[in-house]
Amino acid sequence: MPGPLPVVGDAWPLLRDPIGFLSSLPSRGDLAPLRLGPMPVSVVCTPGLAQQVLRDDRTFDKGGPFFDRIRDLLGEAVATCPHSQHRRLRRLVQPAFRDEQLRRYQPVMRAEAERLAASWSDGQSIDVMAATMAYTTRLALRTLFSVSLTKERLDAAVSDIETWVAGVPRQMLLPPGAGHLPLPANRRYREAITGLRATIADAVEERRGRAFDTQEPDLLASLIIAQDSEDPSGRLNDTELINNAATFLAAGTETSATALAWMFHLLALHPHVQRDLRTEIAGQEEHTDAADRPGHDDGSLCHRVVLEALRLHAPAWLLTRTVTEYTALDGIPRATGATVAYSPYVLHRNAAYFPDPQAFRPDRWTDWTPEPGTFLTFGGGPRSCVGHRFAMLELTAALRAVAAAWELEPLDAGPPRPRLGATLAPGGLRLRVRARANSGGQQGPLHS
Numbered sequence: 321m322p323g324p325l326p327v328v329g330d331a332w333p334l335l336r337d338p339i340g341f342l343s344s345l346p347s348r349g350d351l352a353p354l355r356l357g358p359m360p361v362s363v364v365c366t367p368g369l370a371q372q373v374l375r376d377d378r379t380f381d382k383g384g385p386f387f388d389r390i391r392d393l394l395g396e397a398v399a400t401c402p403h404s405q406h407r408r409l410r411r412l413v414q415p416a417f418r419d420e421q422l423r424r425y426q427p428v429m430r431a432e433a434e435r436l437a438a439s440w441s442d443g444q445s446i447d448v449m450a451a452t453m454a455y456t457t458r459l460a461l462r463t464l465f466s467v468s469l470t471k472e473r474l475d476a477a478v479s480d481i482e483t484w485v486a487g488v489p490r491q492m493l494l495p496p497g498a499g500h501l502p503l504p505a506n507r508r509y510r511e512a513i514t515g516l517r518a519t520i521a522d523a524v525e526e527r528r529g530r531a532f533d534t535q536e537p538d539l540l541a542s543l544i545i546a547q548d549s550e551d552p553s554g555r556l557n558d559t560e561l562i563n564n565a566a567t568f569l570a571a572g573t574e575t576s577a578t579a580l581a582w583m584f585h586l587l588a589l590h591p592h593v594q595r596d597l598r599t600e601i602a603g604q605e606e607h608t609d610a611a612d613r614p615g616h617d618d619g620s621l622c623h624r625v626v627l628e629a630l631r632l633h634a635p636a637w638l639l640t641r642t643v644t645e646y647t648a649l650d651g652i653p654r655a656t657g658a659t660v661a662y663s664p665y666v667l668h669r670n671a672a673y674f675p676d677p678q679a680f681r682p683d684r685w686t687d688w689t690p691e692p693g694t695f696l697t698f699g700g701g702p703r704s705c706v707g708h709r710f711a712m713l714e715l716t717a718a719l720r721a722v723a724a725a726w727e728l729e730p731l732d733a734g735p736p737r738p739r740l741g742a743t744l745a746p747g748g749l750r751l752r753v754r755a756r757a758n759s760g761g762q763q764g765p766l767h768s
């Protein structure tokens with residue numbers, strides 16, 4: 321592997337073949353040097369170093385260009401704030417993802433998954449990312465504001481999120497200050513952020529203005545009533561509410577949409593897995609929503625398919641940290657202000673931890689748990705994904721609804737081109753859907 325190119329750093333090979341490039345980083349050493357434009361980054365390439373960085377979130381704190389751009393929308397929130405504010409915010413948002421809350425979201429997930437499956441017709445060619453983005457965005461908005469949002473506001477918010485998500489990669493690459501120049505793309509980006517924050521602010525105000533009980537099923541209600549267990553008078557103020565509600569929208573839409581799109585792609589390449597899934601789904605009389613631990617491993621093929629897709633195609637491809645005090649990693653000194661990163665691709669495609677790592681083999685997850693520090697799709701340590709079981713449930717719901725009704729077929733000769741943005745998405749992926757042979761007729765399912 322050649323070293324960094326002089327002018328553009330590693331941007332060119334990274335853009336040309338992101339998965340190949342990221343998975344080859346260990347050939348540069350356990351602490352692989354990388355240049356993102358002008359910025360030097362050290363990528364941890366062993367499970368031990370990844371755990372050191374993820375567990376010590378005081379020394380390796382949130383920071384870097386990605387999180388700076390995310391703060392444009394979110395302000396200081398649980399995903400972006402420094403260590404000094406994190407524990408309190410995490411305690412306050414965590415209740416929104418407890419088992420009893422997750423169970424309340426599940427009917428919405430099922431309804432949206434059915435809606436996704438019902439939106440296709442036999443033989444149609446599907447723009448997969450557009451379909452999965454619509455699914456996860458509607459779902460995030462409906463679970464966040466189940467009561468408060470009118471259809472018009474819902475549609476406007478879906479469109480604002482799409483504009484914001486599409487604008488993040490461009491904003492990340494602009495020099496400091498250039499994001500505020502009066503250019504059409506900048507204007508659209510800022511307007512989407514303003515629109516989204518206004519939608520959330522209205523919903524918060526509306527919510528505060530009327531009584532509600534603790535049984536209400538949405539995330540916003542759960543944020544409003546959240547109390548800090550270590551400071552019972554401490555609740556989220558309005559700005560924190562808006563920032564954290566926006567965080568759920570930002571952190572939980574494109575990530576899940578990307579995961580789902582890759583999963584559909586993998587299924588299209590493996591018809592026998594689709595067949596086995598249908599057999600499993602047909603054998604289960606009802607959804608297993610009443611499971612004791614929603615989102616945990618229930619031993620099903622559905623769960624294994626989701627995990628294997630998340631291993632091969634982790635949506636979050638590079639997560640950065642800023643070193644806050646002089647430290648050593650792998651015996652190498654790291655100065656204050658240095659940038660360190662982890663990438664799931666480095667470990668997920670390493671044969672030492674996942675035998676035959678390039679193969680899609682859901683059954684590798686049968687009665688098996690990866691070594692600590694090797695499966696990083698949802699990060700790890702105190703800053704790990706607070707929504708990971710929500711994500712597992714929404715992915716499983718969509719997988720079930722689609723696999724029960726449709727046969728997915730590849731349309732293009734080659735694999736989709738990974739598109740490097742806020743997530744590593746399957747660029748331009750299209751699939752053909754065929755109604756299941758025994759679903760009776762030309763049309764797919766007829767749910768509304």
Ligand code: HEM
Pocket residue numbers: 398399400410567568569571572573575576579634635636639640696697698699700702703704705706707708710711
């Ligand atoms: C497949 C879908 C998802 C993936 C792959 C994913 C991935 C991640 C990763 C890797 C992190 C850690 C970031 C870091 O180390 O810097 C994270 C954090 C976070 N995620 Fe997710 N996520 C997903 C879905 C969701 C959903 C659905 C929500 C909310 C509804 C969510 C909310 C969050 C939040 C709030 C954090 C910050 C946690 C903290 O710092 O305490 N994510 N996610």
